Amino acid sequence: MKRIESKINTSSAEFQSNAAHNRKLVEEFREKQRKVRDERPQRDIDRLRSQNKLLVRERLKLLLDPGTPFLEFSSLAANDAYDGEVPGAACVTGIGIVSGREVVINAGDASVKGGAWYPLTVKKTVRALDIAIENRLPVVHLCDSAGGFLPLQADLFADKYMAGRIFRNQCQLSKMGVQQVSVVLGHCTAGGAYVPGLSDYNVIVRGTGAIFLAGPPLVKAATGEDVTVDELGGCDMHTSVSGTADYPAGSEEEAIAIARDIVAQFKRPQKTHIEWQEPEAPFYDPAELYGVIPKDIKQQFDIREVIARLVDGSRFHEYQPNYGKTLICGYAHLWGYKIGILGNNGVLFNDSSLKGAHFIELCNQNRTPILFLQNITGFMVGREYERRGITKDGAKMIMAVSCSEVPKFTVMCNGSFGAGNYGMSGRAFDSRFLFSWPQSQISVMGAEQAANTLADVKIRQLAKSGKKLSQTDIDAIRDPVLGEFKRKQSAYWSTSEIWDDGILDPVDTRNALGIALSAALNTPISDPRYGIFRM
Amino acid sequence: MHHAFKLGDAEHNLELSRSADGYRLHLADRTLPIDLKTGADGRAWLTLDGEHHEVVIATRGDDVFVHFDGEAYQLRYEHPLKRLAAAGLGSAEDRVLAPMPGSIVSVSVKAGDAVTKGQILLVMESMKMETTIAAPRDGVIEAVTYDKGQTFDRDALLLSLVAIEKKK
Numbered sequence: 001m002k003r004i005e006s007k008i009n010t011s012s013a014e015f016q017s018n019a020a021h022n023r024k025l026v027e028e029f030r031e032k033q034r035k036v037r038d039e040r041p042q043r044d045i046d047r048l049r050s051q052n053k054l055l056v057r058e059r060l061k062l063l064l065d066p067g068t069p070f071l072e073f074s075s076l077a078a079n080d081a082y083d084g085e086v087p088g089a090a091c092v093t094g095i096g097i098v099s100g101r102e103v104v105i106n107a108g109d110a111s112v113k114g115g116a117w118y119p120l121t122v123k124k125t126v127r128a129l130d131i132a133i134e135n136r137l138p139v140v141h142l143c144d145s146a147g148g149f150l151p152l153q154a155d156l157f158a159d160k161y162m163a164g165r166i167f168r169n170q171c172q173l174s175k176m177g178v179q180q181v182s183v184v185l186g187h188c189t190a191g192g193a194y195v196p197g198l199s200d201y202n203v204i205v206r207g208t209g210a211i212f213l214a215g216p217p218l219v220k221a222a223t224g225e226d227v228t229v230d231e232l233g234g235c236d237m238h239t240s241v242s243g244t245a246d247y248p249a250g251s252e253e254e255a256i257a258i259a260r261d262i263v264a265q266f267k268r269p270q271k272t273h274i275e276w277q278e279p280e281a282p283f284y285d286p287a288e289l290y291g292v293i294p295k296d297i298k299q300q301f302d303i304r305e306v307i308a309r310l311v312d313g314s315r316f317h318e319y320q321p322n323y324g325k326t327l328i329c330g331y332a333h334l335w336g337y338k339i340g341i342l343g344n345n346g347v348l349f350n351d352s353s354l355k356g357a358h359f360i361e362l363c364n365q366n367r368t369p370i371l372f373l374q375n376i377t378g379f380m381v382g383r384e385y386e387r388r389g390i391t392k393d394g395a396k397m398i399m400a401v402s403c404s405e406v407p408k409f410t411v412m413c414n415g416s417f418g419a420g421n422y423g424m425s426g427r428a429f430d431s432r433f434l435f436s437w438p439q440s441q442i443s444v445m446g447a448e449q450a451a452n453t454l455a456d457v458k459i460r461q462l463a464k465s466g467k468k469l470s471q472t473d474i475d476a477i478r479d480p481v482l483g484e485f486k487r488k489q490s491a492y493w494s495t496s497e498i499w500d501d502g503i504l505d506p507v508d509t510r511n512a513l514g515i516a517l518s519a520a521l522n523t524p525i526s527d528p529r530y531g532i533f534r535m
Numbered sequence: 536m537h538h539a540f541k542l543g544d545a546e547h548n549l550e551l552s553r554s555a556d557g558y559r560l561h562l563a564d565r566t567l568p569i570d571l572k573t574g575a576d577g578r579a580w581l582t583l584d585g586e587h588h589e590v591v592i593a594t595r596g597d598d599v600f601v602h603f604d605g606e607a608y609q610l611r612y613e614h615p616l617k618r619l620a621a622a623g624l625g626s627a628e629d630r631v632l633a634p635m636p637g638s639i640v641s642v643s644v645k646a647g648d649a650v651t652k653g654q655i656l657l658v659m660e661s662m663k664m665e666t667t668i669a670a671p672r673d674g675v676i677e678a679v680t681y682d683k684g685q686t687f688d689r690d691a692l693l694l695s696l697v698a699i700e701k702k703k
Contacts, residue, residue: 002614003597007653007669283596300666325634346635347662349689377662380635415664446663 001315001331004308006284010291019291022439026290026505029438032492033075036087040111048111051208053185054252056092056109059142062256063105068097070105071515073128073501078120080496086112089120089498093128095519098140099264102519104132107142110186114146117192119155122163123498129169131501134432136522138179138266139170140259141195144186163191170198179266183259184209184245185252187229201262202245203255206235211244271521274367275338282510283314289506297415297441303328303343303373306413310334310510316341319359324352329359331368335514337521340406343373343413348423349380353393356423357533360400364528369517372410372431376420377446392534397423402430403530407520409513412436412491412500418445427499433516435504436491442499447485451478539618540599541611557582628671631694637661638686644694648676656694668693 008015037057048055054062064070071094078089090112096105106128108115117125132139148156148163156162173180182188182196184204188211196202196211204211212233219225219232231237238245247262249255292305308314311332318330326346332339340363342356363370379385379394401408401423410424410431421442425431436442443450455477459469469477487493495503504512540547550561557570560583570582571590581590581603591602599610640658644650650670657668657679674696681687 002616009653296665298663298665300664346664346666349635377664380662382636417663449663 001313001317001333003283003314004304004316006305006308006314007302008288008292008305010288015291018293018295019288021295022290022293022506025438026507029503029505032079036075036079039087044111052252053110053144053208055111056107056142056144059107059185059252059256060092060096060105062253063096063098063140063142063260065097065100069511069515070094070096071512073131074124074495074498075502076492076495077124077498078118078496080493081120082118086118086120088112089124090115090118091121091124093124095131095137095515099260099266101263101266101268102137102522103263104128104137104139105142106139108145108186110144110146113149115144115186116146116149117156117163118149119152119162120496120498121149122156122166123161126161126165126169127498127501129166129173131432131519132178133169133172133176134430134523135519136176136178136269137519138263139173139181139199140263141180141182141199143182143184143188143192143195145188145192147187147189147192167191167194167198170195174198174200181259181262183255184211185255186210187212187215189213189215193233196245201247201259202238203247203249203258203262204235204238204245205249205252205255208252209235209245209249209255211238269522271518272367272524274369274521274525275333276336277312277333277338279333279336280313282309282311284308286310286507286510289509293414293437293439293506297439300346301375301414303345303375303413306373307332307341307343310513311339311341312336319362320355324349324355327352327356329355334371334510334517337514337517338368339517340368340370341373342370342424344376344420344424347377347380348394348397348420350385350388350390350393353379353390353397353423357393357396357400360397360404361528361530364404364406367406367525369407369409369520370404370425371513372408372425373413374410374416374421374424374426374440375414376417376424377415378418378420379423394419394423396533398429399531399533401425403528405526405528407432407517407523407525409516409520410434411504411509411513412440412442412494413506414440416440416442432520433512434500435502435509435512436494436500437506437509438491438503440491440494441489442491442494443485443489447482447489450485451481454478454481537615539613539615541613542608546613629674629677629696629698630692631656631668631671631696633659633687633689633691633693634666635661636687636689637666639681639683640665641683642679642681644676644679646676646678650674650676650696659693670696672696 073093078086090109092107092109094105106125180199181201182199184196186208188196190213193211193213210229210233216227216232219227235248239248247258249258286309289309294301307316311334316330316332326349328343328345330341332341379390408425408431427434455474458477491503494500537550552559560567560569567584571579573579579590579592581588593600597612601608637659640660642657644656652670652672654670655667656670659666677695677697679694680692
């Protein structure tokens with residue numbers, strides 16, 4: 001595998017100005033992340049302190065092995081929703097190392113609205129458990145929730161991927177033989193009670209932990225019975241009488257220490273064997289990514305410059321270097337793991353789509369996980385290309401992506417527009433992990449194109465009835481569409497809606513993918529099998 | 536494994552193979568037993584043809600710095616794929632073709648201009664994206680086909696460079 005030869009001049013004015021621009025974007029991202037993680041109204045902190053409770057980040061610090069990385073998912077979930085009042089969607093999820101085992105962590109954040117479940121809290125939790133299922137990762141639940149946020153109950157309760165899915169996923173994990181521990185650090189009421197109820201091991205803190213289907217006020221209303229929290233579902237009742245919880249703990253510190261000891265009893269998984277070699281740092285400094293990514297999303301850049309700053313030794317075996325050149329395909333190693341990479345160098349043509357489908361088949365045949373690096377405006381349009389069957393060639397690529405058995409990983413490096421999002425394994429195509437860079441954008445078409453299309457439709461409608469629109473009228477149609485598109489195609493909107501597993505500082509991408517690859521190999525890779533490729 | 540190193544201007548080709556107690560170094564005319572052991576303190580011992588030498592080795596990318604027997608050497612590792620590709624460089628890069636259909640946004644050179652590898656020649660637009668076309672090698676522009684605003688098909692000749700005279 002030879003080294004990619006970078007053609008970028010790192011001392012050029014363009015590189016420097018890109019770097020300054022992108023560093024600023026990353027600073028803004030870091031600041032948003034810091035606020036979500038650490039900034040809470042004093043009264044919420046005081047409330048938790050008076051209850052003798054730790055903050056969720058303090059709990060995580062006790063739970064995770066010191067000096068190990070924590071890959072947090074969707075840190076900015078719900079940030080553009082609910083007027084920004086539910087930072088991180090009131091929960092923390094991610095992959096961390098506990099007692100030497102890779103586990104998924106699902107922790108409620110009681111400093112936000114008492115840890116109430118908003119619709120996006122449920123979505124984030126379900127996604128974390130999907131990750132646990134797909135990658136066969138044990139789960140540690142740190143339970144502290146006020147229950148569902150009642151004013152929005154219709155948006156979080158009954159549908160297929162709403163709250164019930166959390167419990168369904170817990171059952172699936174158990175059926176697969178993947179273990180779960182719940183640490184009950186606050187109240188687990190109603191649905192929340194099933195989180196420990198469906199776990200294999202439960203630890204509960206005396207005084208603050210409680211599990212019940214209905215709390216004292218609801219019991220009083222329903223049956224007239226007067227009962228205290230402790231009698232109804234406290235630590236000693238559940239560990240000595242009902243058997244709903246297993247281990248009593250005198251403090252949060254003790255409870256988390258017990259949970260660590262429980263995880264230490266888990267059998268270590270046998271990972272799927274794939275090609276691996278001693279890892280090597282990239283030859284080109286990943287920090288140069290800031291200068292590689294252009295300021296203007298319309299400006300094309302060579303995705304090989306990105307690959308060179310992600311993979312071991314910047315080495316890349318390029319497949320079909322002279323065919324379908326708008327899609328770069330090839331093999332590399334990342335943190336030692338052999339991977340196949342598909343990256344966009346322009347719009348997808350017939351030949352690039354076929355090349356992509358073929359390369360995905362190659363990766364499946366030799367059990368090589370695939371990384372998609374998206375910077376795509378879509379498939380080529382026009383008479384010539386329709387005649388050559390651009391739709392059916394794109395369909396072949398989508399078929400190969402959908403039926404791929406090897407783990408897939410997607411990074412939204414820049415643009416992700418139209419069906420290109422699908423062909424390059426967008427969210428709907430079950431990539432094991434999908435991350436976005438701060439300046440990336442996703443939408444069905446560009447904002448300008450969408451606004452013009454809608455204005456066009458309106459103009460033609462009115463033309464039929466003999467009316468004509470003035471430029472002011474046209475602008476009145478265009479401008480709101482433009483504004484709405486721009487807002488909703490930003491990475492911050494995507495990540496708020498949990499269309500990804502989080503925004504990454506481009507420099508952290510290599511490490512995040514390393515953790516993701518390691519996690520993905522807990523699941524065996526099946527034999528490749530596809531549907532019909534339209535020939 | 537076949538390897539090639541440049542020491543000064545001279546290229547050295549050699550091969551390594553495994554042996555029971557280390558490696559064998561295959562040179563053009565002979566084969567020598569060879570082994571390299573690195574101690575915890577970073578010092579290294581080279582065993583070459585039964586003799587031990589203390590050596591200091593440092594690498595930076597493809598450059599290898601070796602201190603051996605009182606002399607310092609700088610070697611450059613040449614990847615076989617790169618070396619063989621460079622040997623076959625022909626006139627393929629004299630013609631710059633359109634990677635996709637589109638239109639010209641700007642042209643920054645004219646016929647007769649001398650350009651260096653990587654220099655921006657023109658900017659084109661296709662499917663909402665701007666693509667910068669850079670010089671594939673050092674050379675002189677022979678002709679520029681399109682002006683700003685003109686459209687072209689895929690694989691259209693955008694620019695050509697004056698061909699380099701082939702070495703005999």
